[in-house]
Amino acid sequence: MAQQATACAVPPLGCTLGLLRCVSEPVESKCMPAKSNPRNALLSAWQPPANGKAKAFSLEKCDPSAKPYSSGDKAKDKATVDALAIELDGLQDMLYADRRFKLLVILQGTDTSGKDGTIRGVFGRTSALGVHALGWKAPTETERAHDYLWRIHQQAPAAGEVMIFNRSHYEDVLVPVVNGWISPEQTRQRFAHINDLERMLTETGTVVMKFMLHISFKEQGQRLQERIDDPTKRWKFSLGDIEVRKQWAAYQKAYEALLGATSTAHAPWTIVPADSKTHRNLMIATLVRDKLKSLGLKYPPDDPKLIGLKIK
Numbered sequence: 001m002a003q004q005a006t007a008c009a010v011p012p013l014g015c016t017l018g019l020l021r022c023v024s025e026p027v028e029s030k031c032m033p034a035k036s037n038p039r040n041a042l043l044s045a046w047q048p049p050a051n052g053k054a055k056a057f058s059l060e061k062c063d064p065s066a067k068p069y070s071s072g073d074k075a076k077d078k079a080t081v082d083a084l085a086i087e088l089d090g091l092q093d094m095l096y097a098d099r100r101f102k103l104l105v106i107l108q109g110t111d112t113s114g115k116d117g118t119i120r121g122v123f124g125r126t127s128a129l130g131v132h133a134l135g136w137k138a139p140t141e142t143e144r145a146h147d148y149l150w151r152i153h154q155q156a157p158a159a160g161e162v163m164i165f166n167r168s169h170y171e172d173v174l175v176p177v178v179n180g181w182i183s184p185e186q187t188r189q190r191f192a193h194i195n196d197l198e199r200m201l202t203e204t205g206t207v208v209m210k211f212m213l214h215i216s217f218k219e220q221g222q223r224l225q226e227r228i229d230d231p232t233k234r235w236k237f238s239l240g241d242i243e244v245r246k247q248w249a250a251y252q253k254a255y256e257a258l259l260g261a262t263s264t265a266h267a268p269w270t271i272v273p274a275d276s277k278t279h280r281n282l283m284i285a286t287l288v289r290d291k292l293k294s295l296g297l298k299y300p301p302d303d304p305k306l307i308g309l310k311i312k
Contacts, residue, residue, distance in 0.1 A: 008046060008062030008271060042068060043287065046271045048263040057260035059252055059271070064216045066273040069283040077278050084285035085125040091292040095160055096130040098297045102157035102206040105164045105288065109213030110251060111241050112223035114274050115166045118213070121281035122288065123164060132157075135166040148172045148190075149197055156201060169194060173258050178250045191261040198267040208267040209291060211284055212259065213274040217248055 046068065048057045070077050095101060107115040119133050134155055143151045149169055157163035173190050176182040182190070198208050215223075224245070227237040244251075263269040270287065274280040 008059075039290065043270065046273075047268050048259045048271070050263055050265045050268055057256050059214065059256055059259075062214055062271050062273065064214045064219065064273045065275040067276055067279040068273070069286055070276075070279050074278055077282050081121060081278065081281045081285055084282075084289055085122060087289055088123065088285065088292070089125045089127065091289065091297065092126045092130055092162055094297040094299060095162065095292060095295075096127075097160070097299050099160040099300075100205065101295055101297075102159055103162045103288075103292070104157055104201065104206055104208045105162065106168045106170070106208070106210040107164065107166055107213060108168060108170050108211070108255075109274065110215065110220060110248075111244060112220050112227070113213035113215045114277055114280050115213060117277055118211075118281060118284055119164055119166065121277075122285045123162070126162070130160060131162040131164070133164040133166060136168060136171060149193060153197065156206060159205070169197075170258055170262075173262075174251065174254050177254045177257070178247055187257070188261075191258065194262055195264055195267075198262075198264065202266040207291060207295070209288065210263075210267060210269045211287075212255065212269055212271050213280060214271050215274050219275045220245065220248075 046062070071080070095103065107118055109115055123131055123133070139148070139151065149172075152169045155163065155165075173187055173194070177187055202208055224237065224241060227233040259269050259271070272280055272283050
């Protein structure tokens, strides 16, 4: 049986993004007119199959230097990011007033993948009243005394809020796995726990958007060196980063496992090629904008008592 292409596979030459989509065919691939929304077709190329339908998911097929959402002009892309950031501010205001939904944005990635930069670039124009960011660290003694998802659920967004996780509960199926602290059976249990938590959140009004910021080993090395060389960034660097970098292959394997096991219909993963910081922000800002617009947000109805009211 001919092998089928998987998510993130490089499209054949001649496929025009936005107008045509690449369709997986036995042996060879073809460019065919999109039968569905071209934007959705483009996105699906960067999302692992939902509900563990992929026998084995490979990040090697996902080029971290790709720019699927780029116009091809960096200056234009930067201007688009700025415009999207302003648009997101308006949509977030409507989300806060509407109060029917909550938005949880999860940013995962290796060291230097750009989680902080994404928060600044994409959400920097939004109101601090309705948008909150949380950087997860090692659990405290009190947190360790509870199950590993206890602290996560407490920080889920309230009605009308946007919560951004810089790292997340997925650290609990990365660090312990790579270091051999939990067994394969415990890892599978944690995947199921996480899927259950996210399903419960989505069933009670939370939109969950999960972004894996995908950079190359070479790009990470350059960014780590920049932190060492730049006195204003040196505080971000730790000698432990070098030890973690030595485990690159193991972390990539752990990421592949979690992406395959926890990309679900209710909370899909999106892999963001992030060697380009501008493209990373452009892709995430576009997807968050599109998601918020799809919710049919609206301001609450006017109080009839306000009709004709004049302030004296």
